[in-house]
Amino acid sequence: MAEPAPGHERATRRLWPALALPGTLWLVALFLVPIYAVMAVAFSGNINIFGEPIPAWNPLDWQFATFNEVVADSISGSYRAVWIRTAIYTGCALAICVGVGYPVAYYTARLAGKRRGLVLALILAPWWINYITRMLAWVNLLQDDGYVNKALGIFGFAPVSWLAGNPFTVVIALAYGYLPYFIVPLFASLDRIDQRLLEASRDLGVGMVRTFVHVTLPLSKMGLITAMVITALPLAGDYYTNAIVSGSPNTTMIGNQIELFLLQGPQKNLGASLVLLLSLVLMFFMAYYLVLTQRASRDAR
Amino acid sequence: MTTTTATPRSADPTQERARTWVPPWRNPWRRPYVLAALTWLYILWSLLPVLIAVQFSFNDGRSRSTWQGFSTQWYCCAEGSVGEDPSLLLALQNSLVLGGATVLVATPLGVMLAMGLTRWRSRSSQVANGIAMVPLVTPELVVGSALYLVMVNLYQFVPLGRPAMLLGHVTFSVSYVLVVVRSRLLAIGGDFEEAGQDLGASPLQAIRTILIPMLMPSIFASAMLVFATSLDDFVVSQFLFGDASNVTVPIKLYNAVRSAPTPALNALATLLLVASLVALILAYVGLRARRRGARSALEEIANYG
Numbered sequence: 001m002a003e004p005a006p007g008h009e010r011a012t013r014r015l016w017p018a019l020a021l022p023g024t025l026w027l028v029a030l031f032l033v034p035i036y037a038v039m040a041v042a043f044s045g046n047i048n049i050f051g052e053p054i055p056a057w058n059p060l061d062w063q064f065a066t067f068n069e070v071v072a073d074s075i076s077g078s079y080r081a082v083w084i085r086t087a088i089y090t091g092c093a094l095a096i097c098v099g100v101g102y103p104v105a106y107y108t109a110r111l112a113g114k115r116r117g118l119v120l121a122l123i124l125a126p127w128w129i130n131y132i133t134r135m136l137a138w139v140n141l142l143q144d145d146g147y148v149n150k151a152l153g154i155f156g157f158a159p160v161s162w163l164a165g166n167p168f169t170v171v172i173a174l175a176y177g178y179l180p181y182f183i184v185p186l187f188a189s190l191d192r193i194d195q196r197l198l199e200a201s202r203d204l205g206v207g208m209v210r211t212f213v214h215v216t217l218p219l220s221k222m223g224l225i226t227a228m229v230i231t232a233l234p235l236a237g238d239y240y241t242n243a244i245v246s247g248s249p250n251t252t253m254i255g256n257q258i259e260l261f262l263l264q265g266p267q268k269n270l271g272a273s274l275v276l277l278l279s280l281v282l283m284f285f286m287a288y289y290l291v292l293t294q295r296a297s298r299d300a301r
Numbered sequence: 302m303t304t305t306t307a308t309p310r311s312a313d314p315t316q317e318r319a320r321t322w323v324p325p326w327r328n329p330w331r332r333p334y335v336l337a338a339l340t341w342l343y344i345l346w347s348l349l350p351v352l353i354a355v356q357f358s359f360n361d362g363r364s365r366s367t368w369q370g371f372s373t374q375w376y377c378c379a380e381g382s383v384g385e386d387p388s389l390l391l392a393l394q395n396s397l398v399l400g401g402a403t404v405l406v407a408t409p410l411g412v413m414l415a416m417g418l419t420r421w422r423s424r425s426s427q428v429a430n431g432i433a434m435v436p437l438v439t440p441e442l443v444v445g446s447a448l449y450l451v452m453v454n455l456y457q458f459v460p461l462g463r464p465a466m467l468l469g470h471v472t473f474s475v476s477y478v479l480v481v482v483r484s485r486l487l488a489i490g491g492d493f494e495e496a497g498q499d500l501g502a503s504p505l506q507a508i509r510t511i512l513i514p515m516l517m518p519s520i521f522a523s524a525m526l527v528f529a530t531s532l533d534d535f536v537v538s539q540f541l542f543g544d545a546s547n548v549t550v551p552i553k554l555y556n557a558v559r560s561a562p563t564p565a566l567n568a569l570a571t572l573l574l575v576a577s578l579v580a581l582i583l584a585y586v587g588l589r590a591r592r593r594g595a596r597s598a599l600e601e602i603a604n605y606g
């Protein structure tokens with residue numbers, strides 16, 4: 001029964017593409033065309049009476065003046081500081097994710113023993129709590145008279161104004177927000193490591209640290225990279241975390257700039273150009289990740 | 302047996318260890334106290350703020366940072382409570398309706414796509430598969446702004462608001478359904494439908510009477526995941542909601558958090574939490590139905606991430 005009979009082959013030849021057609025058309029119309037619309041707006045050369053760009057649907061009409069200006073401003077102009085800040089915040093938040101998330105994922109996958117189900121459920125829980133709710137919870141705690149400052153007061157520290165453009169708050173909030181998305185894929189990868197390899201290493205008298213460096217870490221490298229890419233992509237495009245816990249221009253990230261141009265002003269071509277630029281920067285990571293997952297799913301078959 | 306750090310499993314090397322002291326980091330049998338403490342601290346850190354926020358939804362005063370006693374007035378029926386403020390109720394209603402509609406459109410679309418792409422092996426199916434995976438790794442900001450620009454400039458027949466939000470939510474949900482259902486399709490293989498067809502079923506009959514029932518738990522689970530994801534979405538909704546009558550709960554929370562919020566906001570967030578939790582529990586039960594044991598169902602959900 002491994003090979004279907006020729007009759008089935010003929011009957012199903014049209015069926016499977018027909019089933020795949022509606023979903024594929026949907027994604028073309030509402031994913032690929034919208035991405036093209038970003039390019040049409042970014043490369044628009046004309047504005048209408050409201051000062052909004054008229055999209056250039058024909059690639060022959062594309063004007064690159066706005067995009068070039070945005071690129072120049074990003075390299076050495078007004079957006080430069082915003083890009084650098086975005087990179088620093090993303091990098092710091094990602095470092096916290098690795099530092100906190102790896103041990104947690106490792107413990108859950110390998111060592112939690114009979115409490116494993118409970119630990120896993122608790123680690124998955126934030127995934128299902130609305131992101132904005134989780135940020136709102138922190139805003140409650142970090143208010144000037146909130147629990148955090150009260151706790152600091154007990155130890156004799158002066159209250160800190162956390163929510164007035166404090167970069168430290170933004171980085172911690174980003175790490176807090178994205179840690180669940182980092183831990184879960186890493187957990188899945190650590191969970192697949194063959195326990196016998198670690199036992200072999202231990203039985204051969206290798207200490208915990210060297211077992212980790214020479215066995216666990218290389219085996220989980222792929223999972224770690226996947227987790228970092230999955231986390232870094234939304235992190236770099238985040239704007240709401242920043243707006244909720246800071247809202248100050250001192251902590252503006254590139255996402256805030258894009259939201260400002262697209263939703264709060266007529267300069268949509270600037271916003272679209274920044275979206276394109278951000279996508280190009282992230283494209284490298286996205287492509288890398290897609291290659292990794294394709295390879296993994298091919299192996300799974 | 303004086304070394305308290307040794308586990309009972311390592312009965313025989315204990316005596317030797319008592320003679321020559323081994324530093325803890327060299328001892329492979331040591332219990333992972335540090336890792337355990339770190340993990341529990343992380344869990345506390347990740348969940349405690351939310352629990353405190355839920356607690357303040359039951360506050361007896363207007364403060365969201367000072368506890369003034371227990372009351373359910375912010376659910377109903379103080380002034381400005383969820384039950385009394387039409388804008389809060391409307392947001393809750395919008396979120397639930399949008400989530401339900403997204404499930405109704407995205408699930409069939411995704412299931413068909415999964416069946417088509419898994420069983421249809423050709424170069425075009427690989428291309429279609431690639432297109433279906435890209436939304437999963439595209440930052441929400443890019444998806445949201447792209448959908449916004451296309452709705453405003455090209456699909457002008459789709460008004461911003463519920464129709465545009467529905468299209469947007471379905472777009473990012475289809476890929477989730479695809480991933481969940483495809484993993485199940487790959488696991489059950491093609492033999493069952495072929496057996497059905499050998500016994501005289503038409504291809505469509507084979508799908509309807511054999512494949513769909515076998516896929517039911519994962520179809521149900523993916524529907525619940527889609528519902529929870531739709532409730533959770535902020536970015537796509539914010540780009541497409543149009544005017545105040547279409548605001549969803551996350552947008553309402555986002556807009557209110559910087560103005561003068563009352564515990565009614567916490568109550569609204571708590572209600573949303575309960576809705577996602579119910580969807581999650583249903584998804585869990587659905588997955589559990591096909592794989593006995595709590596652990597494996599949880600791991601299944603973890604692997605979909």
